[in-house]
Amino acid sequence: MREVWGDESRTAKYIDVERALARVRARLGLIPQEAADEIVSHCELSQIDMVRLRQQTERIGDPILGLVTQINQLCRDKRGEYVHRGATTQDITDTATVLQIREALVRVDDEPAAIAKALARLAKDHRLTPVIAWYTLRDNTAEGGAVLGLIGGTLGKLSMDVKLMMQTEVAEVFEPCHHGRGSSSTMPPKRNPISSACIHGAISVLRQHAAALMDAMVADHERSTGPANYLGQSGLMVDRVLAQMAT
Numbered sequence: 001m002r003e004v005w006g007d008e009s010r011t012a013k014y015i016d017v018e019r020a021l022a023r024v025r026a027r028l029g030l031i032p033q034e035a036a037d038e039i040v041s042h043c044e045l046s047q048i049d050m051v052r053l054r055q056q057t058e059r060i061g062d063p064i065l066g067l068v069t070q071i072n073q074l075c076r077d078k079r080g081e082y083v084h085r086g087a088t089t090q091d092i093t094d095t096a097t098v099l100q101i102r103e104a105l106v107r108v109d110d111e112p113a114a115i116a117k118a119l120a121r122l123a124k125d126h127r128l129t130p131v132i133a134w135y136t137l138r139d140n141t142a143e144g145g146a147v148l149g150l151i152g153g154t155l156g157k158l159s160m161d162v163k164l165m166m167q168t169e170v171a172e173v174f175e176p177c178h179h180g181r182g183s184s185s186t187m188p189p190k191r192n193p194i195s196s197a198c199i200h201g202a203i204s205v206l207r208q209h210a211a212a213l214m215d216a217m218v219a220d221h222e223r224s225t226g227p228a229n230y231l232g233q234s235g236l237m238v239d240r241v242l243a244q245m246a247t
Contacts, residue, residue: 004104011053012045013096014067019043021087031082038079042071064089138217141231148234149210155241156203159196166193195244202241209234 003009019040026036048070056066064084072080084092165172168190175195209230216230 001104001107004100004107007054008045008050009103010096010100011048011050011063011067013099014064014092015043015045015048015071016099017092017095018068018071018083018087021085022083025082025086031085032079035075035079035082038075038077039071039083042074042080047074062089062093064092136219138213138219142213142217145210145213145231145234148231148238149206151238152203152206152241155199155245158245159193159199159203163193163196163200166191166196198244199241202237202244206234206237206241209237 022031022036022039022043025031026033048067053063053066053070056069057063060066068084071083074080075083162173162175164170166174174191175193177191212230213234
C-alpha cells in the first residue's frame, strides 16, 4: 500500500493521464497526431528526473507543472508544446488519485477476503465451543450514517456554491425570493443566503455524526449504546437540510 501511494507511483499515474490525454486529443483532431506520438513516447516514468521533479515541486507547490515541463523538454521539434493541452493541474491530480484508489482497493479487497476465510474456518472448528455471544454489529448503522453524510456533503457543496454566487459582487444566482426572507437590516438591497447558511451549518454537524457512527462499530460485546444513537439525529438533520433546499 505504501508503494501505491508513494511518490513514484503517483507520478506514474500523472504520466498515464497525460499519455491518455494526448492520445484522445489527437484522435479528436485537437492536436497533431505526430505531436501526440512524440509526447506518448516520452510519457514513461524512467525518463523523468525524480530528483529534479521533487525540487520543482517544492519550489512551485505542485508537481504537475514540473512534470509537464520535463515531458515538453524531452520532445523534439517543439511537439511537446501540445502536452497537457486542454487540461488543468486539478484534472490531472484528481484523475491520478482515482487511479490510485482503484489500485489500492484491489489490494484491500484481497486481504479482507483472506481474513473472512480464516474466520469462517475458526467458526466451523469451534462451533461447539462455549464463548461469550458477541452480537453487537453496528456495520449497517454506520453505513446508514455514511450514506446520510454523503447526502449532506452533496447538499453542502450546492449550498456553498449558492452562497458564493449570491455575493453582491458576483450576483449570478439567488435563493428563491420570499417576502422579507434574507433581507439585510443594514443594506436593504442585499439578499442573504438564509437556506444555504442553514444547510452549511447542519452538514458540519452531520459529518461529525458519520464519524461517530463509524466509531460505534468498535462496540463492547452485548448490546452497547453510545454513538449508535446518532443515526436518528442524522436522519432528522438530513430531513431539515432537504427542507431548506426545497424552500
